[in-house]
Amino acid sequence: MRKKVxxxxxxxxxxxxxxxxxxxxxxxxxxxxxxxxxxxxLAKEHNYKPxxxxxxxxxxxTRNIGVVIPDIINxxxxxxxxxxxxxxxxxxxxxxxxxxxxSYEKEVEYLDMLSYNGVDGFILxxxxxxxxxxxVEHFNEILKDDIPIVMFDRVSDExxxxxxxxxxxxxxxxxxNVLLDQGCKNIGVVSTIHKLSVGKExxxxxxxALEEKGMELSYLKLRQNADYxxxxxxxxxxxxxxxxIGADEIAAVCTLNxxxxxGLKIPDEVSVIGFTNGMLAKYSYPxxxxxxxHAKRMGKTAAKILIDKLELRADRYLPDTKxxxxxxxxRGSTK
Amino acid sequence: MRKKVxxxxxxxxxxxxxxxxxxxxxxxxxxxxxxxxxxxxLAKEHNYKPxxxxxxxxxxxTRNIGVVIPDIINxxxxxxxxxxxxxxxxxxxxxxxxxxxxSYEKEVEYLDMLSYNGVDGFILxxxxxxxxxxxVEHFNEILKDDIPIVMFDRVSDExxxxxxxxxxxxxxxxxxNVLLDQGCKNIGVVSTIHKLSVGKExxxxxxxALEEKGMELSYLKLRQNADYxxxxxxxxxxxxxxxxIGADEIAAVCTLNxxxxxGLKIPDEVSVIGFTNGMLAKYSYPxxxxxxxHAKRMGKTAAKILIDKLELRADRYLPDTKxxxxxxxxRGSTK
DNA sequence: GTGAAAGCGCTAACAC
DNA sequence: GTGTTAGCGCTTTCAC
Numbered sequence: 001m002r003k004k005v006x007x008x009x010x011x012x013x014x015x016x017x018x019x020x021x022x023x024x025x026x027x028x029x030x031x032x033x034x035x036x037x038x039x040x041x042l043a044k045e046h047n048y049k050p051x052x053x054x055x056x057x058x059x060x061x062t063r064n065i066g067v068v069i070p071d072i073i074n075x076x077x078x079x080x081x082x083x084x085x086x087x088x089x090x091x092x093x094x095x096x097x098x099x100x101x102x103s104y105e106k107e108v109e110y111l112d113m114l115s116y117n118g119v120d121g122f123i124l125x126x127x128x129x130x131x132x133x134x135x136v137e138h139f140n141e142i143l144k145d146d147i148p149i150v151m152f153d154r155v156s157d158e159x160x161x162x163x164x165x166x167x168x169x170x171x172x173x174x175x176x177n178v179l180l181d182q183g184c185k186n187i188g189v190v191s192t193i194h195k196l197s198v199g200k201e202x203x204x205x206x207x208x209a210l211e212e213k214g215m216e217l218s219y220l221k222l223r224q225n226a227d228y229x230x231x232x233x234x235x236x237x238x239x240x241x242x243x244x245i246g247a248d249e250i251a252a253v254c255t256l257n258x259x260x261x262x263g264l265k266i267p268d269e270v271s272v273i274g275f276t277n278g279m280l281a282k283y284s285y286p287x288x289x290x291x292x293x294h295a296k297r298m299g300k301t302a303a304k305i306l307i308d309k310l311e312l313r314a315d316r317y318l319p320d321t322k323x324x325x326x327x328x329x330x331r332g333s334t335k
Numbered sequence: 336m337r338k339k340v341x342x343x344x345x346x347x348x349x350x351x352x353x354x355x356x357x358x359x360x361x362x363x364x365x366x367x368x369x370x371x372x373x374x375x376x377l378a379k380e381h382n383y384k385p386x387x388x389x390x391x392x393x394x395x396x397t398r399n400i401g402v403v404i405p406d407i408i409n410x411x412x413x414x415x416x417x418x419x420x421x422x423x424x425x426x427x428x429x430x431x432x433x434x435x436x437x438s439y440e441k442e443v444e445y446l447d448m449l450s451y452n453g454v455d456g457f458i459l460x461x462x463x464x465x466x467x468x469x470x471v472e473h474f475n476e477i478l479k480d481d482i483p484i485v486m487f488d489r490v491s492d493e494x495x496x497x498x499x500x501x502x503x504x505x506x507x508x509x510x511x512n513v514l515l516d517q518g519c520k521n522i523g524v525v526s527t528i529h530k531l532s533v534g535k536e537x538x539x540x541x542x543x544a545l546e547e548k549g550m551e552l553s554y555l556k557l558r559q560n561a562d563y564x565x566x567x568x569x570x571x572x573x574x575x576x577x578x579x580i581g582a583d584e585i586a587a588v589c590t591l592n593x594x595x596x597x598g599l600k601i602p603d604e605v606s607v608i609g610f611t612n613g614m615l616a617k618y619s620y621p622x623x624x625x626x627x628x629h630a631k632r633m634g635k636t637a638a639k640i641l642i643d644k645l646e647l648r649a650d651r652y653l654p655d656t657k658x659x660x661x662x663x664x665x666r667g668s669t670k
Numbered sequence: 671g672t673g674a675a676a677g678c679g680c681t682a683a684c685a686c
Numbered sequence: 687g688t689g690t691t692a693g694c695g696c697t698t699t700c701a702c
Contacts, residue, residue, distance in 0.1 A: 004451075004480075006695060017673045022697065032671055049451040053397070054695035055387045057678050064431070068432075072413050072420075075614070082407050085434050089445075095430040096399070096451065099420050110479065116384040117339075145339075219678095238663070250618065257620045282614055283585065285592040341679060352689045357681065369689055392694050452695095601675035 002127050005046040014042060025128055043093040056117075065306060066114040067097045068107065070154070073279030075249065076295050077125065080152060083299020086124055091307050093120075101117035102128040108138045115142055121306045123299075124149065126154040134158075150306045152298055154197060155321075161320040162309070164302045166293045172205025175245050175273045175291055178328060181214065182271055182335045184243030190232055190255050191247035202247045202275060222251060230331060232258035236270065246274040251260035252288055253280045260285075272333040286332030298324050337343075340381040349377060391452075400641060402432045403442065403448040403459035405489070410584065410613030411630050412460065415449075415487060418634020419458055427643050428455075437463040443473045450477055456641045457482065461489040466539045467530050469493075485641045487633055489532060496654040497644070499627045499637045503533050506661040507540025510580050510608045510626055513663060515548065517591035517670045518604055519578030521555035525567055525590050526582035537582045537610060540598055557586060571605065581609040591668060595620075607668040621667030633659050 011018045016035070024031050024039035025048075038189065040047075056062045065088055069077045081097065090096050096119055098110040107127045114122070130136075133156060139159045142149060152164040155180055179187055189206050193199035207217045218239040232255050236244070246252025252274025256266060264270050266286055274281055277292035301322060309317075346353045351370070359366050359374035360383075377383075391397045400423055404412045416432065423430050433445040433453055442462045447455070455478065463470075465490060475493045478482060484496040514522055524541050528534035542552045553574040557563055567590050571579070581587025587609025591601060599605050603623055610615055612627035636657060644652075 008695075017694085019674075019698080020672055023672090026697095027474075030671060035671080051392075051452050051695050053388060053392045053395075055453045055697085056394050056680090057680095057694090058696050058698095059388075060388075060678075062388070072407075072417050073410065073614070078407050078413050081432075082434060084433065085407075089433065094431050094433070094449070096429050097420065098424065098429070099417060115428070117387045128524050148463045250614075253618045257618065279408070279585075279615055280618055283592065283619070285595050285620055308543075324693095325530065339679095343679075354681080355680090355688055355691080365687060370687080386679050390681085392678090392696095393680050393682095395694080469696090640687090667673095 004047045004051070005043075010039065010042055010046065010048060014038060020213055021207065028034055039335065041138045060249050061095050061310075062117065062118070062120055064119040065093050065303070066110075066119035066122045067095065067111055068099050068100060068122060068123075070102045070127045070216075071126055072099050075280070076276050076293065077293035079278070080125075080302075081300035083296035083301075084303045085299075086296075087300045087303035087307070091303075091311075093307060101125040103134060104129040104133060106285045109231075111138055111142055115145060115147055120147070120310050123152065123302045123306055124147045125152055126156055128154075128196060131156070131197060134239075147213050148306060148309045150302045152302045154294075160319055162305050162319045164298055164305065165321065165323060166298070166326055167323050168201035169205035169208070171291045171293075172202045172245065173209040173274075174326070174328060175275075176206050176209035178273060178289070178334060179243035179245070179271055182243070182267075184271060186218070186239060186241045187215065187243040187245065188220065188235065188239055188241045189245050189250040190220045190222065190235065190297055191253050193248045194221040194227075199247050202245075210248045222254075222256070228254040229261060231259040233262045236262070236264065237287075238245075241268055244270060244271065244272045249274055249276040249280045249288075249290075250276050254288070256284050256286070256288060267335045273328070274333075281329075284333075287335040289331045290329050291326050292329050293326055294324055325328060338432075339386070340378075340383045341386065343570075344611065345374065345377055345383060347516065349373060356587065357375045392470070395452070397452065397455055398428050398643075399454040400428050400430045400638070401445075401454035401457045401458060402430050403435060403461075404439045405435050405447055405460055405462045407432075407434050410615070411488075411611050411628065414613070414630035415460075415634035415637075418631035418636075421442065421632075422635045422638035426638075426646075428638075428642060435462040439468060439470060440466040446473055446477055450480060454588040455482070455645050457484045457639055458487065458637045459484065460487055461476055461491055463489075463531060466491070466532060483641060483644045485637045485644075487637045488628075495654055497640050497654045499633055500656065500658060501533075501633070501661055502658050503536035504540035504543070506610075506626045507537045507580065508544040509661070509663060511541055511544035512577035513608060513624070513669060514580070514606055517578070517602075519606060521553070521574060521576045522550065522578040522580065523555065523574055523576045524580050524622075525555045525557065525586040526555045526577050526580055527563075527571065527586045528583045534582050537580075541580055557589075564587040564593040564596060568597045571597070571599065577605055579605060579607045581607065584609055584611040584613050584615045584623075584625075587625070588619050591619050591623060592622070601668055602670045606670060608663070609668075612664050616664075617667070621666075624666045624669040625664050627664050628661055629659055 007021045024036045100106045136158045149161040155163045220235040274290045277290040281288035281290045343357045359371045435441040471493045487499040490498045555570040609625045612625040616623035616625045
């Protein structure tokens with residue numbers, strides 16, 4: 001094993017003191033240029049790198065960001081993670097990723113574990129269980145410890161922290177308008193995320209947009225283990241829908257499949273728009289028109305906000321909620 | 336800010352020394368039960384948790400595992416990550432995730448950064464660039480520092496470390512047999528990963544299985560920015576294929592789409608089998624029959640191997656390569 | 671311009 | 687049974 005070089009060793013080799021070495025490496029003006037040069041030369045030769053642990057212990061800063069995600073298989077969260085990771089590593093932060101698998105208990109456990117000198121701050125999306133039970137105390141505990149939190153996508157209104165979200169209500173309205181412009185007369189929503197805040201928000205957005213035109217919403221909530229394709233096929237038929245908004249990627253793609261199966265032509269007989277512009281939307285047949293939430297940008301933004309707070313000690317600024325714009329990516333499932 | 340409780344504070348409050356406190360919390364038999372009880376009670380009241388940084392500095396163990404992944408948007412890697420995370424957190428390890436985005440430079444940078452007291456060991460899949468250029472020195476440097484590495488899926492033969500892989504050659508052979516059993520006469524491979532070791536291995540496996548039957552392979556390599564659907568349609572037609580194996584999920588799904596577009600009936604006229612049993616396969620139309628690589632189990636296995644090495648100081652054991660079984664998940668794209 | 675010393679929070683060998 | 691001390695590797699104040 002190559003032994004790790006420490007300041008001590010450099011000091012011995014050069015016959016200088018540890019503190020002189022430390023200062024030299026920091027270009028401290030107290031030290032003569034000649035010494036600085038000698039020290040740096042040797043440090044480079046030995047490929048010296050400061051022991052991150054010691055620096056952290058001293059400074060109480062880890063340069064770690066805790067990222068708490070409900071479900072990494074979900075393309076949306078994976079993209080957000082990518083955005084966070086990019087921004088973090090650009091600023092020389094590392095991310096510690098934990099996955100709650102939508103469980104409240106795991107969320108509590110992870111937050112607790114990481115809050116003890118594991119990370120300088122958190123970026124997180126609230127687990128489904130936590131959200132449906134309305135639990136927030138564990139977040140407030142963290143904030144009391146002065147560890148900043150940035151929530152994204154799935155947020156808790158009762159927690160006073162920075163947030164990055166999409167205006168789902170508005171985005172849903174935009175989707176409705178696209179369908180209306182194509183001449184759709186009967187619009188429905190299909191959802192597998194009816195229990196989530198975002199799911200409710202999207203449904204509500206569609207409803208409001210339709211009501212403005214004096215139209216009514218048909219709403220299909222897909223239960224966990226149901227036969228999606230069959231339920232959707234029935235839903236399409238019995239409501240004579242010619243336009244469907246999928247509240248999530250899976251609901252939308254299954255709508256496509258259900259229509260294909262029942263011989264309905266897309267987009268001629270039924271137009272479909274989904275949320276989340278992921279792989280499924282891109283590679284479905286026909287391609288799925290979607291509301292893109294710009295997940296990667298969302299991650300980037302969340303990381304930026306957190307790092308700003310961490311670096312600039314911006315704790316005097318009040319928590320803020322940032323809205324990420326959505327856009328509609330048109331593909332073959334609409335005219 | 337709730338101040339963090341330290342041993343020092345507990346010691347002061349109880350009028351004992353720091354070391355007595357430390358020992359008490361560890362149930363050291365040297366300490367009287369009465370004292371142990373008093374100490375534990377106060378510790379609980381104050382919700383004392385040891386400072387992880389200090390413990391790490393002292394022990395030179397971080398209980399962090401560095402996970403280096405080429406592409407987190409890829410469902411396969413996301414699943415592996417999930418498996419790693421599950422196993423790690425079960426053993427009270429945290430994972431630090433970094434994403435190389437297939438770049439050699441980033442891979443080097445991250446390995447270097449994390450190797451300085453950032454993590455106790457690595458689990459990684461080699462970046463595409465690294466693999467195509469055949470670079471391995473950066474891995475060997477890490478091993479020289481006595482930091483164990485477990486490679487998965489994309490591995491380097493020239494690096495002497497533990498590995499977890501799928502027997503892609505054999506899996507490809509199994510896929511061929513499924514097609515043959517259905518009566519396919521002309522079998523082709525479509526791939527977007529022809530440059531990767533796994534891509535080559537799968538193609539080779541198909542080729543060998545076909546040669547055994549005196550059949551020839553048609554092979555389509557999809558370039559980065561090509562019009563996949565069109566190229567595939569041409570490929571299907573000109574070779575009169577009735578069976579296709581997609582070397583990766585995207586290639587397979589695009590084959591489905593291309594067939595749909597050109598009016599070819601699946602599975603009646605063309606049967607399709609893909610690799611990677613992800614979301615695309617599950618929600619394509621028709622559902623895609625795939626070779627499942629059991630990604631989550633792969634992650635779990637890799638984590639287990641690494642943690643064993645870390646905990647049991649199993650460094651006297653020689654590096655080993657573990658094969659994960661594949662299985663074929665049948666869906667509508669085959670008869 | 672350089673060095674000594676204290677301290678971050680913890681552990682462990684060694685006193686008493 | 688409990689306390690003292692040294693030390694992990696680094697930063698920083700204060701002497702010289």
